[in-house]
Amino acid sequence: MKSAPFEYLRPKSVAEASVALGRRNATTAAIAGGQSLIPMLNLRVALVDLLVDLSRLDDLKVVTRTPDSLWLGALTTHAAVEDGKVPDVFNGLLRRVAGQISYRAVRNHGTIGGSVALADPAADWPSCLIALDASLRIVGRNGVRVEKVADFVHNSFTTSLSAGDIIMGFDIPSPTATLRWGFAKVAKKSGAFAQSIAVVTAQGSGGPATAVLGAAGPRPLMLAETAKNIAAGETAEEQLRAAIAADLAAHFKGTDSLDAYQVRLHRANILRAIREMRSQ
C-alpha cells in the first residue's frame, strides 16, 4: 500500500505547472486535494513519473459572483461549499451536494476541480454541474478554452483533458428565477461511493428544467423526457415513471441494459429527487 517513487514539483504559477504537466516522455499527474489520487497511487492503479502540486496556486482559488454567474475556482474544497463560504446562488443545492461527499476529513481537502478532472462515474459534482449547465475553463499548451462540463466528461475516468491542461474553475450560470431542486443519492453507507445520484432542477415554476442521473452509466446521463415532464409541471406519478422508463431505455440498450433491481433503484431515486424539488 505504498506508492511507487515519483518526482514532486510545486510550481509557482499556472504557466509553470502547465509546462511541467506537459513534460515529454513522462507520465504526469496534477494533484490538488489528493483525496482520490493518493489512494490510487498507493494502490498503484495510478503510476506517475512526475506529480505536479497545484494546491498552492492562488489563481485556482478565486470565487466570484457576477449578476450572470458564479465562478468557482478549481481548488474550492467541498468543505468550503458545505460551510457556506461560497455565495449561495442556487438555493442551497451546492451546499447540500458538498455536505454529502465522503467524510469531513476528506471534504476538508478534496476539491471540485479534482473531482471533475477525475470523472469518477460515482462522483457528485459532475452530475450536479451538468444539471446546472456549468462550463469549465481550461488552460493548456494551446491557450485557454471553455467547455461545458457535459461535453468535458467523455466516459468513465475519461475527459477532454490532455497533457499540460489545467482546470481553472467553473462558471455556473445563475438561474433566472429561484432555483427549485432535488438531490437524492443511494449509497451503502453515508460517505460511501454512490450507486445512484439524481439531480433535478427547475427555474421558478414553469421555467426550464433539468434531470441528471449519475453513477448509473460511465458518465452522467441527461434525462430528457423526465426534464420535459418536470418543466411542464407534471405531477402524476404514473406519467413520471413512464418518462423515467423512456429515458433509461434510451440510455441503456442491448448488453448495457440495466437489470430489474437497477431500474427500480434509479427510478426510486429520481422520483425521490423530484418529490424533494416539488416540496420547495
Added chain:
Amino acid sequence: MTALTIDLNGMKVSDDVEPRLSLADFLRDRRGLTATHLGCEHGACGACTVVVDGVATRSCLALAAMCDGRSVQTLEGLRTDPTMELLRHHFHHAHALQCGFCTPGMLITARDILLRHTRPKDMTVRHELSGQICRCTGYANIIKAIIAAGEEMAAKAAPAEPAPEPPEP
C-alpha cells in the same frame, strides 16, 4: 528527496523526505509519533486522522511533502487541549474503547465534531462519525461519550441559555 519544514505539535521540524512518503508514515516512522494509527491506508477507516492547518485530515491521504509550511497536530500534541481533555474523560467514563486501535482517530474526529456542532445530537454524531471505523465497540458508547462531552462543553460555555442544535443532516 524533498525538503520540508512543518510546525509539528508546536515545534518547527525540518526533514528531507521521499515525495511518496505519506504524512502518516512521516509521523510514525520519522518522528516516532505513534498515536497516529494506520488501518486501511486508503481513507476508508479514519484511524490516521490528524489536524492539518486546523482541520481534520486523513494523514494516509496526505503526502508529507505537500504539508511543507503547514501546521500539523497529532493526538500527542492535543494532550492539553481543553476539548480533548473533556473527550478523554467522557471516553473513559462511557467505556468508549476496547482495543483502542481506532481511538486516536475517533478522538480527533470527535473534537472536530464538537468544534463544529454545539450540543450535537445522536443523528449528527452518527452521521459525522460514519467515516471512522471501530471493530470492537459497536459505536454506541463512543456516540454516548461524544454527546456527553458536547453537553458538558455547551453547559460550560453558556449555562443559562443553551445554544440551539443545528439542523440534522
